Amino acid sequence: MTEPLLEIDDVSKRFTTELDIAERMARRLGADLAPKTVHAVDRVNLAIRPGEVMGLVGESGCGKSTLGRMVAGLLSPSDGRIRYRGREIGTLDGAEARDAALKIQMVFQDPMSSLNPRLRVRDIVGEAPRVHRIVPRREVAAYAEEMLAQVGLDAATSKRYPHQFSGGQRARIGIARALAVKPDFLVCDESVAALDVSIQAQVLNLFVRLREEFDLTYLFISHDLGVVEHISDRIAVMYLGRLVELGQAEDLLARPNHPYTQALVAEIPTFSTEKKVYSAIKGEIPSPLKPPPGCHFHPRCPHAHERCRVEVPALKEVAPGRLSACHLNDAA
Amino acid sequence: MTKLLEIEGLQTHFFTRDGVAKAVDGVSLSLDRGEILGLVGESGSGKSVTGFSILGLVDPPGRVVGGRIVFDGADLVAGGERMMRGLRGRRIAMIFQDPMMTLNPVLRIDTQMIETVRAHADVSRAAARERAREALVRVGISSPDERLESYPHQFSGGMRQRVAIAIALLHEPDLIIADEPTTALDVTIQAQILSEVQTLCAEAGTALIWITHDLAVVSGLADRLAVMYAGRIIEAGPTAGIIARPAHPYTKGLIESVPQGKRHGTLLKQIGGMTPSLLHLPRGCKFAPRCPRADAACDPEPPLAEIAAGRGVRCVHPHLEAEESAAS
Numbered sequence: 001m002t003e004p005l006l007e008i009d010d011v012s013k014r015f016t017t018e019l020d021i022a023e024r025m026a027r028r029l030g031a032d033l034a035p036k037t038v039h040a041v042d043r044v045n046l047a048i049r050p051g052e053v054m055g056l057v058g059e060s061g062c063g064k065s066t067l068g069r070m071v072a073g074l075l076s077p078s079d080g081r082i083r084y085r086g087r088e089i090g091t092l093d094g095a096e097a098r099d100a101a102l103k104i105q106m107v108f109q110d111p112m113s114s115l116n117p118r119l120r121v122r123d124i125v126g127e128a129p130r131v132h133r134i135v136p137r138r139e140v141a142a143y144a145e146e147m148l149a150q151v152g153l154d155a156a157t158s159k160r161y162p163h164q165f166s167g168g169q170r171a172r173i174g175i176a177r178a179l180a181v182k183p184d185f186l187v188c189d190e191s192v193a194a195l196d197v198s199i200q201a202q203v204l205n206l207f208v209r210l211r212e213e214f215d216l217t218y219l220f221i222s223h224d225l226g227v228v229e230h231i232s233d234r235i236a237v238m239y240l241g242r243l244v245e246l247g248q249a250e251d252l253l254a255r256p257n258h259p260y261t262q263a264l265v266a267e268i269p270t271f272s273t274e275k276k277v278y279s280a281i282k283g284e285i286p287s288p289l290k291p292p293p294g295c296h297f298h299p300r301c302p303h304a305h306e307r308c309r310v311e312v313p314a315l316k317e318v319a320p321g322r323l324s325a326c327h328l329n330d331a332a
Numbered sequence: 333m334t335k336l337l338e339i340e341g342l343q344t345h346f347f348t349r350d351g352v353a354k355a356v357d358g359v360s361l362s363l364d365r366g367e368i369l370g371l372v373g374e375s376g377s378g379k380s381v382t383g384f385s386i387l388g389l390v391d392p393p394g395r396v397v398g399g400r401i402v403f404d405g406a407d408l409v410a411g412g413e414r415m416m417r418g419l420r421g422r423r424i425a426m427i428f429q430d431p432m433m434t435l436n437p438v439l440r441i442d443t444q445m446i447e448t449v450r451a452h453a454d455v456s457r458a459a460a461r462e463r464a465r466e467a468l469v470r471v472g473i474s475s476p477d478e479r480l481e482s483y484p485h486q487f488s489g490g491m492r493q494r495v496a497i498a499i500a501l502l503h504e505p506d507l508i509i510a511d512e513p514t515t516a517l518d519v520t521i522q523a524q525i526l527s528e529v530q531t532l533c534a535e536a537g538t539a540l541i542w543i544t545h546d547l548a549v550v551s552g553l554a555d556r557l558a559v560m561y562a563g564r565i566i567e568a569g570p571t572a573g574i575i576a577r578p579a580h581p582y583t584k585g586l587i588e589s590v591p592q593g594k595r596h597g598t599l600l601k602q603i604g605g606m607t608p609s610l611l612h613l614p615r616g617c618k619f620a621p622r623c624p625r626a627d628a629a630c631d632p633e634p635p636l637a638e639i640a641a642g643r644g645v646r647c648v649h650p651h652l653e654a655e656e657s658a659a660s
Contacts, residue, residue: 059518059519059520059521060489060518166606166607167375168606169606196374196375196545196607197374197545197546197547197586197589197590198374198585198586198589198602198603199374199606200589201588201589201590201591201600201601201602201603202602202603202604204591204600205599205600205602208598208599209599223518223519224519225519226590226591226592227591229591230591230600231591263520264519264520266523267519267520267522267523268519269546269548269549269551269552270548270552270592271547271548271551271575271587271590271592272551272552272575275530275552275553275555276551276552276553277527277530281520281523281524282524284488284490284491284521285488285518285520285521
């Protein structure tokens with residue numbers, strides 16, 4: 001087995017809202033108030049091999065974006081380590097830290113909020129290579145145009161501003177910017193979610209093509225299991241901060257083990273020529289501020305029993321290459 | 333029996349500084365009582381503007397400039413605002429994509445629901461509140477009494493959409509227009525809403541126009557589909573027929589663009605190019621610049637021609653059954 005390119009080792013992220021002044025005073029007077037903590041990511045382990053596309057699926061508030069941001073170095077973990085090529089990202093200094101940061105790039109969901117509206121696309125794409133001296137200053141403009149061509153944008157458009165482009169083209173600019181610093185690893189956070197179906201297919205195809213061309217590794221984050229299945233080699237499913245299932249993409253969709261994955265797979269919209277009876281899983285996604293005890297999924301799970309309410313299920317191997325966190329696997 | 337809703341040659345144009353944007357240009361469709369119609373299209377196709385036009389909710393610089401919208405025998409375009417006020421919320425209701433658009437953030441749910449009931453029915457506050465409570469129960473909201481006294485921000489996205497649906501159902505309307513009601517929701521919540529809408533419409537015999545960009549979601553729900561592109565309906569007919577054998581190259585392209593568990597990592601079939609600007613539409617067939625089958629015959633623009641019973645296609649070179657079987 002090859003050495004993983006990126007290792008996420010027991011990583012947690014907690015966000016705490018401190019008490020405001022009124023609450024602090026109320027606490028002095030004896031009110032029962034404590035700072036609120038959200039366990040956005042709760043002890044996640046994941047290893048991504050070179051050249052692999054790892055899909056990360058989950059609903060809103062499950063911590064998938066927080067995990068992606070930690071991998072891209074935009075947030076630092078509260079606990080645990082993230083290692084890139086065997087070296088822990090947070091402990092590097094100077095040139096090494098800079099190199100590691102450049103090798104992992106992020107493509108965001110909303111290009112309008114991640115592209116500077118006052119810069120021409122040529123400068124948006126060329127800025128990082130210029131600052132980091134990836135290409136000589138004189139060649140930056142040509143390099144930026146070449147990058148735009150790579151993602152299917154005409155060099156003639158390189159003097160325009162982001163608002164002059166359509167949504168699909170803006171998504172391409174975001175990808176060109178990430179590629180401009182010659183990364184090995186892209187974190188794609190809902191990168192196709194805001195696009196129309198026909199444009200989404202174009203951008204997905206672009207991701208597939210770029211991966212082959214530049215030998216990239218992706219962490220592909222999405223709420224849409226259909227999209228993730230299409231592009232990923234392996235899929236990790238998260239629910240309320242925890243990893244609940246991990247496995248080969250096709251196999252995971254064909255034989256989901258965890259009841260939550262089963263529900264997600266059942267809800268993938270498929271074309272049907274007959275009326276479909278929607279049999280939804282019940283209940284709401286609980287607030288991450290007050291996650292249920294035991295298995296986080298038990299209040300919505302059709303198979304929940306006593307043990308699920310008290311004991312957190314461990315992520316265990318249930319078949320070769322397949323991990324699942326469910327007590328039902330012990331009973332069988 | 334007459335149709336519940338008949339739209340003929342509807343034209344809604346937006347008079348902007350840069351020119352006239354023909355958001356809806358000659359849309360005709362009809363709906364029976366209790367029928368579910370899926371109105372499908374990408375952004376800018378005119379699907380939402382069609383929905384807004386039915387309810388007379390098109391804001392300036394937009395205006396309905398042509399066509400007729402006949403609801404249960406009465407022309408809504410000619411009837412004007414007075415008549416619309418009597419119908420809106422009572423016989424035709426709307427569910428928006430963002431429930432925060434329907435709900436007033438500074439009023440409690442009960443205030444808003446009681447107001448809606450009493451706008452059209454002469455009942456006491458207590459009776460109106462009871463009706464509101466029942467509506468919440470119907471859409472699957474637990475502890476309705478407590479929920480009535482909450483404010484919209486205290487609800488999750490899925491709950492808010494349920495409240496919006498409950499409000500739409502208050503007067504048991506004949507027609508509900510739902511504009512992308514599940515797009516902003518998580519998949520498991522989307523499935524819950526779909527299943528509830530499905531049962532509620534079946535029970536009450538409500539007709540539904542479900543406006544969406546997601547052909548896959550609506551294919552399991554709708555009786556008939558109408559696919560829009562650049563302000564026109566380019567294909568319409570029974571759901572099963574369109575999904576199994578799309579005749580228009582655009583519909584076919586849309587269906588093939590969705591990842592459907594084919595081998596992953598391979599390239600999807602894609603439609604090249606992008607949706608044209610409504611201000612600068614191409615001559616002839618509006619899809620021709622992106623169409624693999626386009627040739628000189630695509631100008632002038634073809635009409636919506638009937639290729640089978642109840643099945644219309646606006647294309648000179650449709651994918652027809654005979655041709656498909658000859659190819660295979």
